[in-house]
Amino acid sequence: MLLQIEDLAVSFLSMYGKTDVLEDVSIDIDSGEVIGIVGESGSGKSVTALSILGLLDNNAQINKGHINYKGNDLLTLPPNKLQLLRGKEIGIVFQEPMSALNPTMKIGKQISNVIRKHRNVDKQTGKQLAIKALEDVQINNPQEVFHKYSFQLSGGMCQRVVIALAMSSPPELLIADEPTTALDVTVQAEILKLMKKLSDNHQTSIMLITHDLGVVANTCDRIYVMYGGKVVENGTTSEVLYHPQHPYTKGLIDSIPEGKSKNHPLKVLQGDSFNPGKRPQGCVFYDRCNIRSSKCLEEPPTIEVNAKHNVACWEAESIAIRE
Amino acid sequence: MLYVNKLIKTFEDLHAVNDVSFQIEKGESYGLVGESGSGKSTIGNMIIGLLDPTSGNIRLHGKNLWKGKKFIRPYPGQMQIVFQDPQSSLDSRFRIRDIVTEPFKAFSRKEQKQKMTNINMAEIMQRVGLHEEHLDRYPHEFSGGQRQRIAIARAIITNPEFIILDEPTSALDVSVQAQILNLLKYLQEELDLTYLFISHDMSVIRYMSDKIGVLYQGKLIEEGETEMIFKNPKQDYTKKLFASLPQLSSQGS
Amino acid sequence: MELDVRATHTELINRPSQLRLNWYRFRKNPLTLIGGIVLLLFIIIAVAAPLLTPYEPEVINMENRLAPPSMSHWFGTDEVGRDVLTRIIYGARLSLGMGITVVVIAGLIGTIIGAFAGYMGGKFGQIIMRIMDVILAFPTLVLAMALTAALGPSLINAMLAIAIVKIPAFVRLARSEALVVREQLFVKASKTFGLSDIWIIFRHIIPNVITPVIIQVSIDLGDAIMLIATLGFLGLGAQPPIPEWGTMVHTGWEFFMEQWWYATFPGIAIFLATVSFNLLGDGLRDVLDPKSIR
Numbered sequence: 033m034l035l036q037i038e039d040l041a042v043s044f045l046s047m048y049g050k051t052d053v054l055e056d057v058s059i060d061i062d063s064g065e066v067i068g069i070v071g072e073s074g075s076g077k078s079v080t081a082l083s084i085l086g087l088l089d090n091n092a093q094i095n096k097g098h099i100n101y102k103g104n105d106l107l108t109l110p111p112n113k114l115q116l117l118r119g120k121e122i123g124i125v126f127q128e129p130m131s132a133l134n135p136t137m138k139i140g141k142q143i144s145n146v147i148r149k150h151r152n153v154d155k156q157t158g159k160q161l162a163i164k165a166l167e168d169v170q171i172n173n174p175q176e177v178f179h180k181y182s183f184q185l186s187g188g189m190c191q192r193v194v195i196a197l198a199m200s201s202p203p204e205l206l207i208a209d210e211p212t213t214a215l216d217v218t219v220q221a222e223i224l225k226l227m228k229k230l231s232d233n234h235q236t237s238i239m240l241i242t243h244d245l246g247v248v249a250n251t252c253d254r255i256y257v258m259y260g261g262k263v264v265e266n267g268t269t270s271e272v273l274y275h276p277q278h279p280y281t282k283g284l285i286d287s288i289p290e291g292k293s294k295n296h297p298l299k300v301l302q303g304d305s306f307n308p309g310k311r312p313q314g315c316v317f318y319d320r321c322n323i324r325s326s327k328c329l330e331e332p333p334t335i336e337v338n339a340k341h342n343v344a345c346w347e348a349e350s351i352a353i354r355e
Numbered sequence: 356m357l358y359v360n361k362l363i364k365t366f367e368d369l370h371a372v373n374d375v376s377f378q379i380e381k382g383e384s385y386g387l388v389g390e391s392g393s394g395k396s397t398i399g400n401m402i403i404g405l406l407d408p409t410s411g412n413i414r415l416h417g418k419n420l421w422k423g424k425k426f427i428r429p430y431p432g433q434m435q436i437v438f439q440d441p442q443s444s445l446d447s448r449f450r451i452r453d454i455v456t457e458p459f460k461a462f463s464r465k466e467q468k469q470k471m472t473n474i475n476m477a478e479i480m481q482r483v484g485l486h487e488e489h490l491d492r493y494p495h496e497f498s499g500g501q502r503q504r505i506a507i508a509r510a511i512i513t514n515p516e517f518i519i520l521d522e523p524t525s526a527l528d529v530s531v532q533a534q535i536l537n538l539l540k541y542l543q544e545e546l547d548l549t550y551l552f553i554s555h556d557m558s559v560i561r562y563m564s565d566k567i568g569v570l571y572q573g574k575l576i577e578e579g580e581t582e583m584i585f586k587n588p589k590q591d592y593t594k595k596l597f598a599s600l601p602q603l604s605s606q607g608s
Numbered sequence: 609m610e611l612d613v614r615a616t617h618t619e620l621i622n623r624p625s626q627l628r629l630n631w632y633r634f635r636k637n638p639l640t641l642i643g644g645i646v647l648l649l650f651i652i653i654a655v656a657a658p659l660l661t662p663y664e665p666e667v668i669n670m671e672n673r674l675a676p677p678s679m680s681h682w683f684g685t686d687e688v689g690r691d692v693l694t695r696i697i698y699g700a701r702l703s704l705g706m707g708i709t710v711v712v713i714a715g716l717i718g719t720i721i722g723a724f725a726g727y728m729g730g731k732f733g734q735i736i737m738r739i740m741d742v743i744l745a746f747p748t749l750v751l752a753m754a755l756t757a758a759l760g761p762s763l764i765n766a767m768l769a770i771a772i773v774k775i776p777a778f779v780r781l782a783r784s785e786a787l788v789v790r791e792q793l794f795v796k797a798s799k800t801f802g803l804s805d806i807w808i809i810f811r812h813i814i815p816n817v818i819t820p821v822i823i824q825v826s827i828d829l830g831d832a833i834m835l836i837a838t839l840g841f842l843g844l845g846a847q848p849p850i851p852e853w854g855t856m857v858h859t860g861w862e863f864f865m866e867q868w869w870y871a872t873f874p875g876i877a878i879f880l881a882t883v884s885f886n887l888l889g890d891g892l893r894d895v896l897d898p899k900s901i902r
Contacts (some may be wrong), residue, residue: 047632072528187391216390217555221599243529246601287533290558290600297537298562301530304498403800431802444793448815454794461802509797 033100034063034237035084035205040097042079042088042261050093051308053079054261055316057097063204066231066238068248068269071258072284074306077241080258081207083107084239085124086114101205120150123198123236127210129190132197133182139166139193140178143200150201161200169196170226188219195227202234209241224251245284249273257281260306260316267341277343280317315346323347356381356549357402357517362411364397364573371397373573374411379566381516384543384550386564386581388557388596393570395553399519402551403436404428415517431461432513439522441502445494451505452490455479458513474512482545483508484538500531504538511542517549524559536563557600561585569593633895640891646884654700663691665698665851674867684869687859692870695851696877702852703881706767707833714771715825718778723813725779726786727805737783740776748773752835756844763852766845770835774828781824785817792816823893830885837878853878 042054054076061067071077082088084099084106099106101122106114118124126132134142143165144158153161159178166174169192182190191211198206208227212220228251231238240252248255249269256266257278265278276282283301292298303320312318314329321328327346334344357379364372372394379385389395400406402413404426413420415429435458438444445454459470477487483504494502503523510518520539524532536559543550554560560567560581567584569577569592577590588594634640653660669689677684683692725733743751755769756762789795790813798808839845840854848855853874860871 072530217557218390218595218599221601244601245529250601284530287530288558289533289536289562292562294562297540298533300533300537304500305528305531307498405796405799428802434800436797436800438793438797440793444797446792446794446812446816457798457803458801460807506797 034061034065034102035239036060036098036100037080037084038098038100040080040083040099041095042076042083043093043095044089045091045093048309052095052261052311053092053308054083057258057261057263059256059263059266061205061237061239063237064231064235065254066228066240066252068252068255069239069241069258070243070245070248070255070284072243072305074260074308075258076261077243077258078209079261081209081239081241084207085118085122086111119146119198119203120201121204123201123203123206125191125194125198125206125208125211127213129187129194129214130182132194133190135182137181138178139180139182139185143193143197146197147200165196165200166193168199168230169193170222171196188215188223191215191219191223192226195223195230199230199234199236202230202236205237205239206231207239207241210243211240212247213242213244220247227251245273245288246290257284260311261308262316262344264317264345265341265343267337271338271341275337275341277337277341277348278317278345279321279323279347283320283322315344317345356416357551358412358414358417359398359402360412360414362398362401362413363409364394364401364406365409370573372401372408375568375570375573375575376411377568377575377578379517379549379551381549382547383566384552384564386552386554386560386567387570388554388560388567389570390555390596392572394573395555395570396521398570399436399521399551399553403434403519432458433515434517434519435510435513435515436519436521437503437506437510437523439525441499441506441526444506445502447494449494450490451492451494451497452476454494454505455490455508455512458509479508479512482511482542484534498531499527500534503527503535507535507538507542511546511548514546515548517551519551519553521553522555523552525554525556532559539563557597569596630895634891637891637894639887640894643884643887643891646880647888650700650704650881650884653697654704657697657701661691661694661697663694665690665695666849674863674870676867677869683873684867686856686870687863692856692873695856696853696874698851699853699856699874699877700881702846702850703833703836703878706763706836707829707881707885710767710770710836711774711825711828711832714774714828715778715821717771718775719782719814719817719821721775722779722782723786723809723817726783726817727790727809727813729787729790733783736779740779743773743776744780746773748831749835749838752839753842753844756839761844761847763846763850766836766839769839770832773835774832777828778821778824781820782817785820786813789813789816819896823889823896826892827886827889830882830889833885834878834882 037057037059040054040057041052043050043052057076057080059069059080069077069080079088083094086106094107140159140162144162147153147161147165148158163174163178166177171177171189171192177185177189185193212223215223224247227238230236240248242248252269254267255269255272256263257272257280258264259280265272265276265281272281273285276285286299287301289298301320302322315321315332318324318328325346332344332346334342335348336342337348359378360376362372362375363370375398387395387398397406401408402420404420407424407426408421415434418429420427456471459467462470476490480487480489485501485504485508494505497505523539524535527535542548552560552563564581566579567581568575569590571592577584577588577593584593585597588597667690672685672689673687675681675685681691681693683696685691686695721736725736751773752769755772756765759765759768795808795812798812836845837854840852841858843858846852846855848859856874857871860874864871
């Protein structure tokens with residue numbers, strides 16, 4: 033196991049009091065594995081990523097849990113050691129590639145700086161490695177891009193550069209938070225393919241965070257579906273997408289218009305996106321659930337559907353028992 | 356009903372829209388699909404009167420909408436637009452009542468009064484799935500999906516016959532998007548509306564439109580019945596576009 | 609199964625009221641509170657002036673001229689025997705009243721001009737901004753002095769001059785905000801309804817640029833009071849016997865060596881009013897524009 037998040041609970045403090053944003057989140061990644069964390073706004077997927085990186089805002093409070101990375105608990109690691117891990121062993125790719133790059137420094141210099149910091153090589157080797165890194169992310173004219181500034185490149189190109197930066201060490205774990213959301217679909221497909229290929233070549237694990245089920249479908253080995261700061265369902269991609277057990281996962285899949293008949297309204301999840309200020313008692317999905325019962329006013333247990341599939345739902349339990 | 360003929364828009368030396376022609380029949384839902392920079396929103400803005408075309412013409416029921424740089428507005432409220440971002444499309448200083456009835460302010464005082472007495476606000480709000488009590492609230496009390504419903508209420512209040520939907524669900528969560536798409540389909544049938552649906556999302560456009568036009572770098576490269584194009588795309592770019600669409604449902608469920 | 613496509617969650621988001629939020633931010637800054645309290649005192653003093661003192665501000669009493677502070681005249685008397693405290697109290701009416709009037713008028717005019725310049729843009733906006741640049745090129749005090757000197761020294765002319773030198777800052781502020789608001793989708797939506805530019809400017813643009821203008825007004829108030837006093841001190845503003853703080857310091861100055869109280873107390877009044885307005889202005893900016901907090 034490369035990374036193991038155990039029962040992580042995080043709250044944000046503000047003048048209105050304490051708001052729970054993560055509750056008992058457990059996620060693990062093997063080395064070389066690509067996992068997807070899927071959720072809509074308010075699901076806590078980005079907070080999970082920021083917790084791993086130690087980049088939570090000052091008003092965040094970790095209530096309990098551990099994040100074990102190669103025998104260390106990242107939550108108790110001193111900041112300077114965490115800083116060392118970030119970038120070198122744990123790479124990050126964010127949604128907005130433009131804001132991740134320094135607009136006043138040439139692309140090549142940014143990459144070779146990072147490479148030289150991590151690998152202790154001289155200037156000339158740094159440059160060669162930087163060009164190699166640009167080649168690796170399938171930029172056709174690395175020599176040219178090396179001498180450009182970020183604002184001279186398209187969004188897709190910038191994201192490739194960011195990935196090149198993140199992969200330059202290469203890291204053990206790459207955390208990609210909505211890496212393709214700001215990009216066009218044709219570019220999105222290329223970037224996803226690229227990330228998967230890099231993962232295969234370098235044995236890098238990837239944690240792909242997205243709101244888009246379509247993105248994880250073709251990329252990830254396993255999926256965690258999050259809602260309201262909880263993991264409501266997890267399992268292998270095919271299990272979760274094609275045999276979903278949780279009413280939220282089912283509803284989410286039904287909401288996607290792709291492949292649905294035009295003559296019928298889409299089956300919708302009632303209600304609005306999760307509002308952290310109004311966390312229901314018991315099951316987080318209670319307000320919007322169409323199969324809820326009185327049992328759901330209590331916290332549902334996590335039930336093993338099979339060896340590769342877990343779901344947190346009372347109703348799923350009764351189904352399992354019936355079978 | 357709506358004719359767009361050889362429409363061109365240039366910004367400095369960039370051809371944002373390059374010789375685009377298409378037509379929309381009454382009651383139809385026409386989808387314009389394209390990626391960023393394809394000119395799809397620019398076309399919408401020219402039809403609704405926010406941007407003047409460099410050349411070409413746009414006709415509604417045979418009447419030219421643009422005479423040079425001047426927009427000849429059809430009857431106020433005949434055409435409406437719903438924008439992408441419901442955060443910025445509602446003025447946070449207005450009450451919902453004032454937001455929804457704002458289109459009436461373009462009428463003469465007498466007509467305004469008449470319209471305000473005739474209109475059944477409760478019914479309009481119900482149509483979009485909201486309540487009459489919401490009328491005295493302010494936008495910040497509503498979620499993204501609810502705000503988009505308010506924007507839709509504002510669009511249908513004038514009894515328009517034609518609505519431009521400019522990425523109306525792109526800023527919303529998928530589960531909320533589905534609600535809005537259903538609502539738009541319901542309204543189209545109920546109110547006999549004609550839609551121009553602009554989107555970058557292939558699955559949304561396929562679900563919503565009868566006919567589609569594929570835009571690439573300002574040019575309309577392919578056009579036709581939605582299912583025909585999805586089943587049998589002719590242009591390489593269209594094929595590439597469809598191929599990039601992540602497949603979710605292909606393996607069953 | 610028939611689905612009700614309109615079905616939705618009709619619960620509203622439960623946000624705390626803006627007022628509570630503002631009060632919370634306000635409380636967190638003790639200096640603002642002090643500024644606010646001092647100002648409140650000044651305002652009470654200005655409003656209740658006749659009740660607070662048995663003397664008249666302009667009645668001469670030559671027998672009691674230049675008397676030092678005492679129980680009957682806390683701040684002493686001036687060269688014609690008027691009670692200095694009484695004159696300061698009445699002066700508060702004048703300084704506060706004038707300061708507020710001038711800045712509010714300048715803010716109002718500046719906002720309207722700025723909103724037009726920002727929304728319309730183009731050549732119209734350019735011409736307006738160049739005119740404002742010309743005014744801004746001069747130091748405020750120098751320009752205000754020149755204007756009052758040209759118009760003739762009087763209270764009204766001093767107010768006029770200060771209003772004119774204050775307008776460009778408001779125009780700039782309102783314009784830069786209007787440039788942002790004009791790109792908002794609700795403005796575009798209004799255009800598609802066929803609403804006039806005037807309607808859009810007054811109903812959408814101005815209400816949405818007013819918050820920073822209010823902050824600027826509160827910050828500028830202290831400065832305006834200072835300017836009024838300065839012009840008075842230089843003999844260009846209020847003319848004797850009007851009880852204006854700057855004018856009082858001006859006449860009191862001659863007697864400073866022997867009768868220190870005459871110039872000192874009005875000076876302290878100017879200082880307190882200016883500082884408390886500045887504190888309140890800064891605090892108000894933090895409350896209404898939380899982005900500026902660092």
